[in-house]
Amino acid sequence: HLNLSKDLSLLLDYPDDYNVIIQVGENQNTKEFRTHSVILRARSSYFKSALSSNWIRKKDNMIIFSKPDLTPTCFDMILRYIYTGEFDLTKQSGENILDLLVASDELLFEELFRHVQDY
Amino acid sequence: MSSRKQPKGKIRPPKKPNSADAQFNDNWDRLAQAIREIHKKNASILSFEELYRNAYNMVLHKNGDKLYNGVREVITQHLEEVAVSQVVPAFPLSGASSSQTNPNGAGGANFLKVLKTVWEDHTTCMLMIRDILMYMDRVYAKTANVPLVYDLGLDLFRDTIVRSQNYPIQNHLLEVLLQQIKLERENEIIDRTNVKASIDMLLELTDASTKDTVYATDFENKFLETSSEYYRVEGQMLVGEYDAPEYMKKVDKRLNEEEQRVRHYLSQTTEPKIRNIVEEELISKHLKTVIEMENSGLIPMLRNEKMDDLGRMYKLFGRVVKGHDEMKSAISDYIRELGKAINETVTSNTTAEGGNAASGDKQTGATVAVRWVQEVLDLKDKFDKVQNLALSNDKAFQTSFNEAFEYFINKNSKSPEFISLFIDDNLKKGLKGKTEEEVDSVLDKTITLFRFIGEKDVFERYYKQHLAKRLLLGRSVSDDAERGMIGKLKVECGYQFTTKLEGMFNDMRISSDTMTDFKEYLDKSVLEKPKLDLSVTVLTSTFWPMNLSASPRCNLPPELTKACGTFQNFYLGRHSGRRLTWQSNMGTADIRGSFKARKHELNVSTYQMVILLMFNDKQDGESLSYEQIKGESDIPEADLKRNLQSLACAKYKILVKEPKGKEINPGDQFNFNNDFTAPLQRIKIQTVASKVESEGERKETREKVEEARKHQTEAAIVRIMKDRKTMEHNLLIAEVVKQLQSRFMPNPALIKKRIEALIEREYLERATGDRRVYNYLA
Numbered sequence: 001h002l003n004l005s006k007d008l009s010l011l012l013d014y015p016d017d018y019n020v021i022i023q024v025g026e027n028q029n030t031k032e033f034r035t036h037s038v039i040l041r042a043r044s045s046y047f048k049s050a051l052s053s054n055w056i057r058k059k060d061n062m063i064i065f066s067k068p069d070l071t072p073t074c075f076d077m078i079l080r081y082i083y084t085g086e087f088d089l090t091k092q093s094g095e096n097i098l099d100l101l102v103a104s105d106e107l108l109f110e111e112l113f114r115h116v117q118d119y
Numbered sequence: 120m121s122s123r124k125q126p127k128g129k130i131r132p133p134k135k136p137n138s139a140d141a142q143f144n145d146n147w148d149r150l151a152q153a154i155r156e157i158h159k160k161n162a163s164i165l166s167f168e169e170l171y172r173n174a175y176n177m178v179l180h181k182n183g184d185k186l187y188n189g190v191r192e193v194i195t196q197h198l199e200e201v202a203v204s205q206v207v208p209a210f211p212l213s214g215a216s217s218s219q220t221n222p223n224g225a226g227g228a229n230f231l232k233v234l235k236t237v238w239e240d241h242t243t244c245m246l247m248i249r250d251i252l253m254y255m256d257r258v259y260a261k262t263a264n265v266p267l268v269y270d271l272g273l274d275l276f277r278d279t280i281v282r283s284q285n286y287p288i289q290n291h292l293l294e295v296l297l298q299q300i301k302l303e304r305e306n307e308i309i310d311r312t313n314v315k316a317s318i319d320m321l322l323e324l325t326d327a328s329t330k331d332t333v334y335a336t337d338f339e340n341k342f343l344e345t346s347s348e349y350y351r352v353e354g355q356m357l358v359g360e361y362d363a364p365e366y367m368k369k370v371d372k373r374l375n376e377e378e379q380r381v382r383h384y385l386s387q388t389t390e391p392k393i394r395n396i397v398e399e400e401l402i403s404k405h406l407k408t409v410i411e412m413e414n415s416g417l418i419p420m421l422r423n424e425k426m427d428d429l430g431r432m433y434k435l436f437g438r439v440v441k442g443h444d445e446m447k448s449a450i451s452d453y454i455r456e457l458g459k460a461i462n463e464t465v466t467s468n469t470t471a472e473g474g475n476a477a478s479g480d481k482q483t484g485a486t487v488a489v490r491w492v493q494e495v496l497d498l499k500d501k502f503d504k505v506q507n508l509a510l511s512n513d514k515a516f517q518t519s520f521n522e523a524f525e526y527f528i529n530k531n532s533k534s535p536e537f538i539s540l541f542i543d544d545n546l547k548k549g550l551k552g553k554t555e556e557e558v559d560s561v562l563d564k565t566i567t568l569f570r571f572i573g574e575k576d577v578f579e580r581y582y583k584q585h586l587a588k589r590l591l592l593g594r595s596v597s598d599d600a601e602r603g604m605i606g607k608l609k610v611e612c613g614y615q616f617t618t619k620l621e622g623m624f625n626d627m628r629i630s631s632d633t634m635t636d637f638k639e640y641l642d643k644s645v646l647e648k649p650k651l652d653l654s655v656t657v658l659t660s661t662f663w664p665m666n667l668s669a670s671p672r673c674n675l676p677p678e679l680t681k682a683c684g685t686f687q688n689f690y691l692g693r694h695s696g697r698r699l700t701w702q703s704n705m706g707t708a709d710i711r712g713s714f715k716a717r718k719h720e721l722n723v724s725t726y727q728m729v730i731l732l733m734f735n736d737k738q739d740g741e742s743l744s745y746e747q748i749k750g751e752s753d754i755p756e757a758d759l760k761r762n763l764q765s766l767a768c769a770k771y772k773i774l775v776k777e778p779k780g781k782e783i784n785p786g787d788q789f790n791f792n793n794d795f796t797a798p799l800q801r802i803k804i805q806t807v808a809s810k811v812e813s814e815g816e817r818k819e820t821r822e823k824v825e826e827a828r829k830h831q832t833e834a835a836i837v838r839i840m841k842d843r844k845t846m847e848h849n850l851l852i853a854e855v856v857k858q859l860q861s862r863f864m865p866n867p868a869l870i871k872k873r874i875e876a877l878i879e880r881e882y883l884e885r886a887t888g889d890r891r892v893y894n895y896l897a
Contacts, residue, residue, distance in 0.1 A: 045253065046171075046253065049167065049171075049249075049250035049251075049253060050167050050168065050171070050250075052247070054162060054247050054250065055162075055165075055167035055247075055250065065168065065169060067168060069172060100270065106172070106175050106254070108253065108254065108257055
C-alpha cells in the first residue's frame with residue numbers, strides 16, 4: 001500500500017485532472033486546494049452530498065466549494081487523510097490538533113476523529 | 120420539549136436574546152427558509168456548506184431536538200399545502216361511481232399522475248434535506264432514537280397525504296388503483312407508469328404498527344379480495360361460454376397477465392397470492408366441469424389426440440392440488456373403457472367363431488389373438504405418446520395408466536396366451552415384411568404388455584408350447600430373434616423363468632451336432648444304409664412342454680422304423696442309461712410325389728407322410744376310406760382328422776375327398792389327386808401350427824398350471840419354513856405371496872390348503888400352544 005498512498009499524495013501535491021477547487025479559510029489565512037470529486041465523494045459522505053449534482057456550483061467548468069471555518073493547515077491534513085488514509089500529528093501544534101479534532105467531527109470523519117481523540 | 124419554538128415562516132427579531140438564543144434563531148431561520156426554498160425547487164440559490172454548518176452548529180449546541188421538531192413542522196406544513204393545492208383538486212369525479220361514468224378511467228389516471236409528481240417532488244426534496252441535515256442524522260437522531268430525517272419525511276408523507284385525516288385521499292387512491300387494474304383486465308390500455316409509481320410509493324411507506332409496508336396493509340388485501348370476486352364471476356361466465364380448450368387458453372392468458380401485472384407494477388410478494396386466487400377461482404372450482412365438457416373435455420382431447428390441449432391441461436391443472444388426480448382418474452377410466460371394448464371385440468369374435476367352430480379355419484383364432492395384442496399395443500402407443508408429448512412423462516400418470524392397462528389386460532383371461540401367440544406370429548413370419556429392428560421394437564413393446572400380466576406362469580406355459588412348435592417345425596425364422604426375445608424375458612423375470620427355454624435351444628443345437636456324428640457313423644459303418652435320410656432331434660423331456668414320456672400310436676413304414684432303430688443303437692451306444700421315445704406327431708418328412716403334370720417335392724408332417732404312403736400301393740382311382748386309413752395308420756383321431764384336412768381340404772389338394780367339404784367325417788373316401796398342379800416344384804403342406812386353444816385344451820392347460828402352482832406354493836412354503844423354523848399363519852401367507860407374486864397371484868385359500876397338505880406329509884406341524892403358529896419339521 002505504500003506506493004498507493006505515495007502516488008495519491010503526489011496527486012494532491014501536483015494536481016492532475018482536478019475538477020474541484022476548494023477555498024479554505026477566512027481573511028488572510030486562505031488557500032485554494034485543487035482536488036478530485038471522485039476521490040472526495042468516494043471517501044467522505046460529507047463530500048458525497050456536498051458535491052452531488054443538487055448542490056454543486058461551477059465556475060469555468062470547475063466545481064467551486066468554500067469552507068471558510070477551517071484553517072488551510074487543518075484542511076490540508078484532512079485532504080491528506082482523504083487521499084492516503086494517513087495522517088501525521090507529531091509535527092503539529094496542539095492548536096492544529098484541536099482544530100483537526102473539531103473539523104473531523106463536523107465533516108463526519110469518524111475514524112479520523114477517533115484517532116485524533118485518542119492522541 | 121420546545122414549546123418555545125419559533126412560529127414557522129418568519130422569525131421575530133429577538134426581544135432580548137442572549138447570544139446562544141440568537142445563534143439558534145439565526146441558524147434555524149436560515150434552515151427553515153432553506154427547506155422552503157428546496158420545496159419551491161429553488162435550491163440553486165442555497166449553499167450546502169452554510170446550511171450544513173448551520174445544522175451542525177445547532178446540534179453541537181444541544182439544539183438537536185428543536186431542529187428536528189422544527190424540520191418536522193416545516194415538512195408537515197408543506198405537505199398539508201400540497202394535499203390541498205395539488206392532490207385534492209385531482210380527485211376523480213364523484214368517487215366510486217366514476218368507474219361507470221368514466222370508462223377510460225382518465226380521471227383516475229390523472230389523479231395517479233398528480234400523486235406521482237407529488238411523491239417524486241417529496242422524495243427529491245427529502246434527499247436534499249437529508250444532505251444538509253446529515254450531521255443531525257448521525258449525531259442527534261442516533262442518540263435521541265428518532266427516525267432519520269428521510270424516514271421522518273416518509274412517515275409524514277404517509278400520515279399527511281396517503282392516509283390524510285382531513286381528506287379522503289386514501290379511499291380515492293385505492294379505488295383508482297383497483298379501477299385501473301380492472302380496466303386493464305378488461306383489455307383497456309392503462310398508463311402503467313402512473314400505477315407503478317403509486318404502488319412503489321406504497322411499498323416505500325411503512326405502517327407504524329405492523330412494520331409492514333403500507334402496500335401490504337392498505338392495498339394488497341383489497342386487491343386480492345376484488346380479484347377473487349372478479350375471477351369468481353369470470354370463471355362462471357367462461358365455463359358457460361367456451362369449450363375446454365378455449366377455456367384453458369383463457370385461463371392460461373389470465374395467469375400470464377396476472378404474473379405480468381405483478382412483474383410490471385405490483386410487489387413480488389403478491390405474486391403467489393394472486394396466482395392462488397386465479398388458480399382457485401378459474402381452475403380448482405371448475406376442474407370437473409372442464410374435464411367432463413362434452414365434445415371438448417379431456418376424453419375428446421384424448422380421442423382426437425389434441426396434444427397441445429392436453430399439455431395445456433396438464434400444466435394448468437398441475438397448479439392445483441386435485442388437478443392431476445382428477446385428470447389421472449379420468450384418463451384411467453377411459454383406458455379401462457377402451458380396454459374393455461378391445462376385450463369385447465375379442466370375445467364377440469371368439470363366440471362368433473365358436474358358432475362355426477367346426478369350420479376348421481384355425482387361423483382365425485391366431486388372428487384374433489394377434490389383433491387383440493395389436494390393438495392393445497396401439498392403445499399403449501397412443502397413451503405413451505400422450506404421456507410423452509402432453510404429460511412431460513409424469514411418473515404418477517404412468518403408474519396410473521399402467522394400472523389401467525393391467526386391469527383390463529388381466530380381465531381377458533386369454534391374455535397370456537394371446538401375447539405368446541403374438542410373439543409367435545412375429546418370430547415366425549413377421550420377419551418377412553419387417554426388418555429385424557422393427558421386429559425387435561415390436562417385441563420390446565410386447566414385453567411391456569407382458570409386464571402387465573398377472574399370471575406369468577400361464578404365459579410361460581404357452582410360450583414354451585409355441586416355442587417348441589417353432590423350433591421343431593423349423594418355423595422360427597431367426598435364431599437371433601428367438602434368443603433376443605428370451606433375453607428380454609430373462610431381464611423381466613430372471614433366469615429361472617428362462618432356463619427351460621434355453622434348454623430347448625440347447626437340445627436343438629446338440630441334436631444338430633449329433634446328426635453330423637450320426638452321418639459319419641453311418642459312412643464308416645458296415646451296416647446297411649437306411650433308404651432315407653433320417654434327421655432326429657433329441658429333446659430333454661423336462662425342458663419341453665409336451666408329454667414326451669411315451670410314444671404316441673402310429674404305424675410307421677418299415678424303412679422308417681428300421682432307420683429309427685439304427686439311430687437308437689447309435690445314440691444309446693453313446694449315452695447309456697437314456698431312454699428314447701419317438702414323437703411321430705411332431706416330425707416332418709420330404710417326399711416326392713408323381714402327378715400327371717409333373718413331380719413335386721412335398722414337405723409334409725410325419726402323419727401326412729404315413730397317410731400318403733398308403734396310396735403308393737393303390738391303383739389310380741382306387742380310394743381309401745377314413746376308417747381304412749385310421750385302422751392302418753393307428754394315428755390318434757384328432758391328429759388324423761387335422762392331417763387329412765390339410766391334405767384334402769386346404770390350399771394344396773393332394774387328396775380328393777368324397778363327399779367334398781371342409782370337415783372330415785367317418786365314411787369319407789379319399790383318392791390320390793393325380794391331376795394336382797401347382798406352380799412351384801417344392802410344396803409345403805401347412806399344418807396349423809399355432810392356434811388359440813379350444814375350450815378342452817384350455818381346461819387342460821389350466822389344470823396343468825394349477826398343478827404347477829401347487830408345487831410352487833409348497834416349495835415356497837418349505838423354503839420359508841426351513842429358513843424361519845417357526846412362523847405365524849398370516850405372516851407365512853404374506854411371505855409366500857411376496858415370493859410368488861412375480862409369477863402369479865396365489866390366493867390365501869390355496870396357500871392354506873398347501874400348508875395343510877404339508878402338515879399331513881409331516882413337513883410342518885402346528886405349535887402345541889398356538890394353533891396359528893407352524894413349526895418346521897426337519
